[in-house]
Amino acid sequence: MPSDYAKSLGARLRAIRTQQGLSLHGVEEKSRGRWKAVVVGSYERGDRAVTVQKLAELADFYGVPVSELLPGGTAPSPLLPTPKLVIDLERLGQLPKDKAGPLARYAQTIQSQRGDYNGKVLSIRQEDLRSLAVIYDRSPAELTEEFIAWGVLDAEARRAVESF
Secondary structure, three states: OOOHHHHHHHHHHHHHHHHHOHHHHHHHOOOOOOOOOHHHHHHHHOOOOOOOHHHHHHHHOOOOOOHHHHHOOOOOOOOOOOOOOOEEEHHHOOOOOHHHHHHHHHHHHHHHHHHHOOEEEEOHHHHHHHHHHHHHHHOOOHHHHHHHHHHOOOOOOHHHHHHO
């Protein structure tokens, strides 16, 4: 039976993961298999003890100080969820191919991988924006501003870039 401390630590781990918009499977995917969904889930439930080394590695993976993961003591600083980057696919379809072709192809690839063909919007990750910035030869902030100007990203996307 998990101790109260293990449950509290697990709750902190779960809160930080969900604030970052990640499912357990998403953690496994983003970490390229380094963090297995079943293992992270067992840490979060308090069913499995996490070593100090693993805790430090998880904190690094989530991009937070180890102290944010530890229960008790001083109240941790609030973590705001990372804003979503949502591509307006209908608007994207109205743009000239020479301008938006790379973004359209990238979006189609993501839709194909996810089997997500609703045709209206597509959520992308910060890593996707970084990749697109390389393709467009711009910084993520510059590209975000361009996509906002095109009408394919909402102005709220600026907050996502600030958290890089």
